[in-house]
Amino acid sequence: MAVQVEVSGAAQTAAGRTVFVYEAPVRLWHWINALAISVLAVTGYLIASPLPSQPGEASDNFLMGYIRFAHFAAAYVFAIGFVARAYWALVGNHHARELFVPRLADREWWAGMRQELLWYAFIARQPRKYQGHNPLANLMMFLMVTLGSVFMIVTGFALYGEGGQAGHWANVLFTTWVLPLFGQSQDVHTWHHLGAWMMVVFVIVHVYAAIREDIMSRQTMIGAIINGERTFRS
Amino acid sequence: MSIETFYEVMRRQGISRRSFMKFCSLTAASLGLGPAFAPRIAHAMETKPRTPVIWLHGLECTCCSESFIRSAHPLAKDVVLSMLSLDYDDTLMAAAGFQAEAIIEDIKKKYKGNYILAVEGNPPLNEDGMFCIHGGRPFVEILRETAADAKAIISWGACASWGCVQAAKPNPTRATPVHKVITDKPIIKVPGCPPIAEVMTGVVTYMLTFDRIPELDRQGRPKMFYGQRIHDKCYRRPHFDGGQFVEHWDDEGARRGYCLYKMGCKGPTTYNACSTTRWNGGVSFPIQSGHGCIGCSEEGFWDKGGFYNRVTDIKAFGVESNADRLGGGVAAVAGAAVAAHAAVSALSRARSNNDKNPGGN
Numbered sequence: 047m048a049v050q051v052e053v054s055g056a057a058q059t060a061a062g063r064t065v066f067v068y069e070a071p072v073r074l075w076h077w078i079n080a081l082a083i084s085v086l087a088v089t090g091y092l093i094a095s096p097l098p099s100q101p102g103e104a105s106d107n108f109l110m111g112y113i114r115f116a117h118f119a120a121a122y123v124f125a126i127g128f129v130a131r132a133y134w135a136l137v138g139n140h141h142a143r144e145l146f147v148p149r150l151a152d153r154e155w156w157a158g159m160r161q162e163l164l165w166y167a168f169i170a171r172q173p174r175k176y177q178g179h180n181p182l183a184n185l186m187m188f189l190m191v192t193l194g195s196v197f198m199i200v201t202g203f204a205l206y207g208e209g210g211q212a213g214h215w216a217n218v219l220f221t222t223w224v225l226p227l228f229g230q231s232q233d234v235h236t237w238h239h240l241g242a243w244m245m246v247v248f249v250i251v252h253v254y255a256a257i258r259e260d261i262m263s264r265q266t267m268i269g270a271i272i273n274g275e276r277t278f279r280s
Numbered sequence: 281m282s283i284e285t286f287y288e289v290m291r292r293q294g295i296s297r298r299s300f301m302k303f304c305s306l307t308a309a310s311l312g313l314g315p316a317f318a319p320r321i322a323h324a325m326e327t328k329p330r331t332p333v334i335w336l337h338g339l340e341c342t343c344c345s346e347s348f349i350r351s352a353h354p355l356a357k358d359v360v361l362s363m364l365s366l367d368y369d370d371t372l373m374a375a376a377g378f379q380a381e382a383i384i385e386d387i388k389k390k391y392k393g394n395y396i397l398a399v400e401g402n403p404p405l406n407e408d409g410m411f412c413i414h415g416g417r418p419f420v421e422i423l424r425e426t427a428a429d430a431k432a433i434i435s436w437g438a439c440a441s442w443g444c445v446q447a448a449k450p451n452p453t454r455a456t457p458v459h460k461v462i463t464d465k466p467i468i469k470v471p472g473c474p475p476i477a478e479v480m481t482g483v484v485t486y487m488l489t490f491d492r493i494p495e496l497d498r499q500g501r502p503k504m505f506y507g508q509r510i511h512d513k514c515y516r517r518p519h520f521d522g523g524q525f526v527e528h529w530d531d532e533g534a535r536r537g538y539c540l541y542k543m544g545c546k547g548p549t550t551y552n553a554c555s556t557t558r559w560n561g562g563v564s565f566p567i568q569s570g571h572g573c574i575g576c577s578e579e580g581f582w583d584k585g586g587f588y589n590r591v592t593d594i595k596a597f598g599v600e601s602n603a604d605r606l607g608g609g610v611a612a613v614a615g616a617a618v619a620a621h622a623a624v625s626a627l628s629r630a631r632s633n634n635d636k637n638p639g640g641n
C-alpha cells in the first residue's frame with residue numbers, strides 16, 4: 047500500500063473535516079499500554095527502592111513478591127501488547143505502520159520535521175496539519191516507544207529469566223546473551239532502570255505535546271486516540 | 281620413569297584406599313554428578329596418567345591460594361595439593377630459584393600440550409609488563425610461554441577472570457585478564473575474590489579425572505558452580521519476598537536477620553555458589569554473617585560504586601551518578617522544560633489571538 051504524504055492544504059485536513067485515523071486495536075493498545083507502563087514504572091521503582099520494612103513473620107508477608115508479580119504480569123501485558131501492535135502494523139491501515147517505519151528516506155517528511163521544530167521553537171507561527179503523526183512526533187514515537195519498548199522488553203525478560211534460571215524460556219531466549227552483552231547482571235539492571243526513566247520522560251513529553259497540539263494545532267489529538275477520529279479546526 | 285596415575289600419587293602420599301573412595305564419592309556429590317559417578321571417578325583416577333598442573337602467580341594478592349588450601353574436605357585439599365605441589369606453584373612448593381624455574385621448563389617439554397595451566401592474578405601490560413616480574417622477567421612473557429604448550433587454562437579468581445581491583449579505573453598498570461592475552465586456548469574462568477575452595481578443587485578434580493573441561497556458560501564459567509545467583513539460594517530470601525529489610529546496620533531488622541537488599545546486597549546479580557557451598561567448611565558466608573554480597577565474582581564489581589548501594593553508579597562521560605539520580609534528573613528537567621514551554625505557548629497563543637481580533641475576544 048502506498049504511503050501517502052499528508053501535508054497542509056490537502057483536502058483531507060481542511061477545517062471542519064473529520065478523518066478516521068486510529069483503528070480500534072490501535073486505540074485499545076494505546077490505553078492498555080499506558081496502564082501497563084504506569085504499573086511497570088511504579089512497581090519497577092519499588093523493586094529497586096523497596097517500601098519500608100514490613101513487621102511480623104516472614105511467612106505472613108509477601109509484599110515484594112506481590113510487587114514483583116505485578117511488575118511481571120504488567121510486563122507480559124506490555125510485551126504481548128507490543129507484539130500484537132506490531133502485527134497490526136502489518137494488517138492495519140497505514141497510520142498503524144507509522145510507529146514502526148518512519149519515512150526516513152522521504153525529503154518531504156524531513157521538511158515537515160523542520161517545520162515542526164520551528165513550530166516548537168516558537169519561530170513558525172502555524173504548524174502543518176497531519177492526519178496521523180507529524181514527522182517529529184513520529185520520530186519520537188519510533189525512538190522511544192518502538193525501540194524503547196524493544197529495549198525494555200529484551201532487558202526486562204533477560205532479568206526475568208535470571209529468576210527463572212537455566213532452562214526457563216526467558217533465560218534461554220534472553221538472559222544467556224543479554225547478560226554478556228552488557229557485561230553482567232548489575233549492568234543490565236542499571237540499563238533497564240535508565241530505560242524506565244526514559245519512558246517516564248517520554249510520557250511527560252507525550253502527554254504535554256498531545257494536550258498542546260490539541261489546543262494549538264487546530265486538530266483533535268486526545269479525542270482521536272479515544273474515538274479514532276481526527277477533526278480539523280480552522 | 282613411567283608416568284604415574286593419580287591413584288599411585290595419592291597412595292604414595294599416604295592416603296588409604298578407603299579415604300580415596302570417600303574422596304571420589306564426595307567429589308561426585310560436589311560436582312552434582314550423583315553416586316553412580318563415584319566409581320567412574322575412582323576408575324579414572326586409578327588408570328589415567330595424572331595431568332600435571334602448573335600454577336602461576338601474576339598481579340594478585342594470593343587470596344585464591346589462601347582459599348584453596350582451606351578446602352573444606354581436608355582430603356580434597358591433600359589430594360589436589362599433592363598433585364599440584366609435585367609440579368609448580370611458587371607459593372606452595374618447596375623448591376625455589378633456578379631449581380624451581382627449571383620445573384616449568386621440564387613440564388613444558390615432558391608434557392607438551394598435556395598439562396593444565398592455572399593462573400592466579402593477571403599480567404599488567406603497561407611498560408612492557410614491567411609492573412609484575414617473575415624470575416627476573418615480565419610475568420606476561422612467562423604466561424605466554426607457559427600457555428603456549430598447555431592443554432587448557434584455569435583463570436583463578438576475579439583477577440585472572442576479569443581484572444579485579446588492580447584493573448580498577450584508571451588501571452595504571454593496564455592489568456589485563458588472562459583471556460584477553462591468551463586467545464588460542466580453552467580458558468575456564470573461576471571468578472570470585474577469592475573463589476570458593478570447594479569450587480576450585482571441584483573444577484581441578486573434574487578436569488583431571490574426566491580429562492575434559494566442565495561445561496561453561498557464555499562468560500566461560502563452569503555452569504555447575506556459576507549457574508545460579510546467590511539470591512536464588514539465599515536463606516534470607518523469604519524476608520526479601522516478604523519485604524522485610526535491614527534498613528540500617530544494627531537495627532532491629534539486622535538483628536532478626538532480614539534481607540540485606542537495601543544495604544546494597546548484590547546477591548540478586550551475582551552468580552556463584554556461596555549460598556549453597558558456603559565458606560570455611562560450610563561454616564558461613566557473607567550474608568549469613570550479616571553483610572550483603574559485594575558481587576566479587578562478577579565482572580567489574582570493583583568499579584560499580586558503593587558496595588552498600590542497591591542502584592549502582594554509572595560512570596560514563598565522566599559523570600558519576602546512579603540510574604535514579606540520572607533518570608530522575610532528566611525527568612525533572614523534562615518536566616521543567618515542559619512547564620516552561622507550556623507557559624511560552626500560552627503567551628504566544630494569547631498574543632496571536634490578540635493579533636487576530638485586536639478588539640479583544
Ligand code: SF4
Pocket residue numbers: 510511512514515516517518520538539540541545546547548567572573
Ligand atoms: S540478602 Fe541478598 S541474596 Fe539474600 S535474599 Fe536478600 S538480596 Fe537476596
